[in-house]
Amino acid sequence: MTRKYYKVDTFQSRRALGYLIRRAHNLIVPHAEALFADQEITFTQWVALVSLRDGLTSTCADIARHMGHDSGATTRLVDQLEDRGLLTRTRSKADRRVVNLSLTAEGRAVAKALTPRILEFWNNVLTDFSSHEVTTLIELLTRLLGAVESEIAKTGQRAGSGK
Amino acid sequence: MTRKYYKVDTFQSRRALGYLIRRAHNLIVPHAEALFADQEITFTQWVALVSLRDGLTSTCADIARHMGHDSGATTRLVDQLEDRGLLTRTRSKADRRVVNLSLTAEGRAVAKALTPRILEFWNNVLTDFSSHEVTTLIELLTRLLGAVESEIAKTGQRAGSGK
């Protein structure tokens, strides 16, 4: 029920959530990509693969929403995964606009093989956090995400193009 | 002291910190940019401006570190701010490699004028969070950032080029 957590005269960048998130993102993503440098797929591609495997997504549009990309970027991402034989496109019969994606056996194998790399990284990072702290962080971030989403929905009613 | 928070067989993307951070970043940054769409500077430029004003940074390299960009991107960012007369470059006398940056009166005015937009956004987002929760989130994220930094430093001893 905080009316105003941040006030103009006491505001400091270092305590700004946007700053912390941006910083974390700019630190983590390139490092995750580096962990995959010797691999045939990139970290970003792996994320898409795992989301398909876990049933969080099943179409191009799903992946775009899941990853916060636009649909154009996603098409090209899926192209690459298809070229490498990690997934297949099938035009849906129920809704012919839709192209359903499904992992091939090799896609499944790749997704599984690379998971430990990421988990190891995170487990190393979290060594000094108690299990409770991590859970709290995850819970707060999840709620924050929801709050950001609804705030953006409230303000930015922009006619979407490809998103 | 958590040895392994994430385990291969119980891992779910939705509870992955990387996923949450990426998602938040991809949601917040474009929206922040949109808040500045009618403005003469971008959100990213504003962040640099504020960091200079608050003494968190004073050179190009500082800004690169602060924002997690590389030095090339920062040069161009500073170019634009200089072109608009919001800051000035001065070759340092103590260390002649360094170019010191300082805000002009106009730069100061712009930084100040735009601050309320961002704070309002965040205060709206945080309406349903208690003050204590926000503080906890900030504290955990700050610690996470430190942990990520030292983990990356431990692993990735790569000869830096421009970073």
Next chain:
DNA sequence: ACAAGATAGCTGCCCAGGCAGACATTGTTG
């Protein structure tokens, strides 16, 4: 004092991803 290594800044090149537009299909409303 000098070679080797860091560090600051700049530039050219490249690419992932955003934007906008096209098209097909489906849903909705009169």
Next chain:
DNA sequence: CAACAATGTCTGCCTGGGCAGCTATCTTGT
């Protein structure tokens, strides 16, 4: 059923920012 809006996919085009390479300067070890 006609008109219109919404959704899914794909394609050009463009830009921000990463990378590598260069110079100039400072620092450190011998």
